[in-house]
Amino acid sequence: MNFPETLWALTGSPWALRPDTLLGVTLLLIAAALLGELVWRALRWPRMVGYVGVGTLLALLGTGADPGEPALRLVIDVALALLLFETGARLNLRWLLANPWLLATGVAESLLAAVAVFATARALGLDGQSAAVLALIAMSVSPAVVLRVVGECGAAGQVTERLLALTALNTLLAVLAIQALSAGWLLSDPETWLAALPVVTLALLGSLLLGVALGAVVAWIARRLDLRDENAVLMLLGFVLLAIVVAKTLHLSTLLVPLLAGLWLRNRSDRPWVWPRHFGSAGGVLVLVLFVAVGSASSPLDHPQALAIATALIAARWAAKGLAVFALARPSGLSWRQAASLSACLLPMSATAWVLAIDFAATHPAAAPTLLPVLLTMLALVELVGPLLLLYALRYAGELDPPTQATQAPAPLPPKGSS
Amino acid sequence: MSLGEFSRSKAFTLGVELELQIVNRHDYDLAPGAADLLRLVARHKTAADVKPEITSSMIELSTGVCERHPEVVEQLLEVRDMLVVCAEQQNLRLCGGGTHAFQDWSKRRIYDTPRFHHVSQLYGYLSKQFTVFGQHVHIGCPSPDQALWLLHAISRFVPHVIALSASSPYVQGSDTGFQSARLNSVFAFPMSGRAPFVLSWDAFSAYFEKMTRTGVVESMKDFYWDIRPKPEFGTIEVRVMDTPLGVEQAAAIAAYLQCVARWLLLERPFEPQEDDYLAYTYNRFQACRFGLDGVVVDPRTAERESLRRLIAQTLRDVELHAIELHAEGGLALIRAQLASGHGTDANWLRAVHAREQYLPELVRRQCLRFEGRDG
Numbered sequence: 001m002n003f004p005e006t007l008w009a010l011t012g013s014p015w016a017l018r019p020d021t022l023l024g025v026t027l028l029l030i031a032a033a034l035l036g037e038l039v040w041r042a043l044r045w046p047r048m049v050g051y052v053g054v055g056t057l058l059a060l061l062g063t064g065a066d067p068g069e070p071a072l073r074l075v076i077d078v079a080l081a082l083l084l085f086e087t088g089a090r091l092n093l094r095w096l097l098a099n100p101w102l103l104a105t106g107v108a109e110s111l112l113a114a115v116a117v118f119a120t121a122r123a124l125g126l127d128g129q130s131a132a133v134l135a136l137i138a139m140s141v142s143p144a145v146v147l148r149v150v151g152e153c154g155a156a157g158q159v160t161e162r163l164l165a166l167t168a169l170n171t172l173l174a175v176l177a178i179q180a181l182s183a184g185w186l187l188s189d190p191e192t193w194l195a196a197l198p199v200v201t202l203a204l205l206g207s208l209l210l211g212v213a214l215g216a217v218v219a220w221i222a223r224r225l226d227l228r229d230e231n232a233v234l235m236l237l238g239f240v241l242l243a244i245v246v247a248k249t250l251h252l253s254t255l256l257v258p259l260l261a262g263l264w265l266r267n268r269s270d271r272p273w274v275w276p277r278h279f280g281s282a283g284g285v286l287v288l289v290l291f292v293a294v295g296s297a298s299s300p301l302d303h304p305q306a307l308a309i310a311t312a313l314i315a316a317r318w319a320a321k322g323l324a325v326f327a328l329a330r331p332s333g334l335s336w337r338q339a340a341s342l343s344a345c346l347l348p349m350s351a352t353a354w355v356l357a358i359d360f361a362a363t364h365p366a367a368a369p370t371l372l373p374v375l376l377t378m379l380a381l382v383e384l385v386g387p388l389l390l391l392y393a394l395r396y397a398g399e400l401d402p403p404t405q406a407t408q409a410p411a412p413l414p415p416k417g418s419s
Numbered sequence: 420m421s422l423g424e425f426s427r428s429k430a431f432t433l434g435v436e437l438e439l440q441i442v443n444r445h446d447y448d449l450a451p452g453a454a455d456l457l458r459l460v461a462r463h464k465t466a467a468d469v470k471p472e473i474t475s476s477m478i479e480l481s482t483g484v485c486e487r488h489p490e491v492v493e494q495l496l497e498v499r500d501m502l503v504v505c506a507e508q509q510n511l512r513l514c515g516g517g518t519h520a521f522q523d524w525s526k527r528r529i530y531d532t533p534r535f536h537h538v539s540q541l542y543g544y545l546s547k548q549f550t551v552f553g554q555h556v557h558i559g560c561p562s563p564d565q566a567l568w569l570l571h572a573i574s575r576f577v578p579h580v581i582a583l584s585a586s587s588p589y590v591q592g593s594d595t596g597f598q599s600a601r602l603n604s605v606f607a608f609p610m611s612g613r614a615p616f617v618l619s620w621d622a623f624s625a626y627f628e629k630m631t632r633t634g635v636v637e638s639m640k641d642f643y644w645d646i647r648p649k650p651e652f653g654t655i656e657v658r659v660m661d662t663p664l665g666v667e668q669a670a671a672i673a674a675y676l677q678c679v680a681r682w683l684l685l686e687r688p689f690e691p692q693e694d695d696y697l698a699y700t701y702n703r704f705q706a707c708r709f710g711l712d713g714v715v716v717d718p719r720t721a722e723r724e725s726l727r728r729l730i731a732q733t734l735r736d737v738e739l740h741a742i743e744l745h746a747e748g749g750l751a752l753i754r755a756q757l758a759s760g761h762g763t764d765a766n767w768l769r770a771v772h773a774r775e776q777y778l779p780e781l782v783r784r785q786c787l788r789f790e791g792r793d794g
Contacts, residue, residue: 092444092445095444095507095510098504098507098508099507099508099509099510102508155449156443156448156449156450157450157452157455158455158510161443161509161510165510181593226776226777271778271780271783272444272447272779272780272782272783274446274779314683333455333458333459333509335454335458398451398528398531
């Protein structure tokens, strides 16, 4: 290989998120980390806003990520798996039993959001099938955004706890519902249903089994090794990667497997589990790439014809989720202020919705032309607003770390008894 | 603000206050859940009362005025069970123990009331480091002079109850070597320590007047003494105990103090004097550091004796009073504690940690102990 050729390989189409443009990818990583640090220092915004911001710039330049690229897709799947695993591990089923109003909130906000999105989509002229897919995807609140903002800002409190639980619950419902819908469509075709039946059943059973197996392995490791130790965490990362590779090979759900694994780990025993966020720095890099990739998936300008309908669907979804939270706030033990905060927090949609949509479109190519433009525009509209709204809503609920306190001495007590 | 009248209360009535830790169910760190918990508590009615404390990861429960140990146990169990249910609905958990094993003091939030904000501003990091959890016992006194006499006479038993309640070996993630490290946080406050040696209410009021004139204190609340008179209740309040891991132990310690108070006031086995305080801080240190194995000095005879033996002796001294007060159940628990291998809650915590090597799991076991599910 001669020199000019090498130079061309390094710089050719440098901004695409492809492995053959190593220089481009490297520069992107640096740019995302830099912008993340900048918004953090200047504005105290979560760094992920910077990552998504770089992705948005890419989208505007028209060089967004192509999820069809296998290497990028693997990174997305693994990063998302780490986040979904952590999300699953925050859903304590005993809590839902102890506070049935919370369970009711979770089911109601998911169903209402689906109904509202479906009705709005139909009213605006979308076909029933696309409207149904959009409605089910819209149930899920982005676990990636929620976990990342909560983790970066050190949020703690009732709204944070409920947000994590609701996110895990509505994501689980959305993934299962989409699988059911997809299976239903395959089975309703009289030509293929007999062939599809075992495939569909095995896919669901396999996802369940693999999820439980991953959860059991993590529990087994965690009992014997200290999860705060770097080497133990790398081993965990390896097992998550393995589970994803197996899931992809067997055509199982790469979303369901890690979510169920986390859920199984949390609820199998009461023992606390603590591991570094995103499984340490290795996972952190993957998550960064995930946010850049999702941000670059689409810009609001890519599909101008879908802009109005996407905006309407987001509004309907948000209003429905807020309505459910407010209606059940008092019996479930929330103050009105907390209910307002929690409602606002349910806006984000991100990587999970994206993956659900592109996978659905891959299985049902006929649905792609209407489904993808609307969904990608929805994601593009909330990708920067969502995390910021989350940040300010959690601050409104008083759940962020207190700002560093003023150190001046308090006024001295007034003298007493001087008469 | 003047000190006011000393209310009269029935002799040897009891009131118990317990400061409890609120933790999350994920990693068992302290959780700012006081307001969430109190919102649900308001829907229940119990004999005991539940109130917020200075940091939002702490609540305080207090019994009503009780005459007997069984009544204290009954009220504490009732409010405990109610709190456990409320906490579960908010995905929180409660536990005893004088300190949280691994919380980071810089992360604590101040509960939102003007007084708590003032205290926080005045004491700075001390008020957050003060995220420690104690048991207070009120003992009713029919007259203020009797209250002051009892306050100074019972100060000799302060090391006993420190040792019996010790449950704070871990602070900020490390083993301090102490059985009760919590009191080290309390001693950092300028107004901590012991009350001045005066035995009449008039002399005490004069002292209080002089102190308020300096502007250093505003009310009795600004004194963080080990034992202080509480004129509004007509009680003396013993404040040196860690919150024990179980409410039964808290009730037993209250019963022990009640029996000792009755024995002291009715039999007057000795007269308190200023020189009793010569070895006071040393003896208190021994109890904090070594618990029941601490060796304390009698300032009058210069004799040394282990707390384990002194408590056993005291149990014999107050036997008749225990029968009179129906406190045998509580004292039996203390007798069993002296005889057992573990002895203190602090030793139990160390044993669990030696096995688990994992502080979040240790806090979870503490929660189980508080809930009465063994652990």
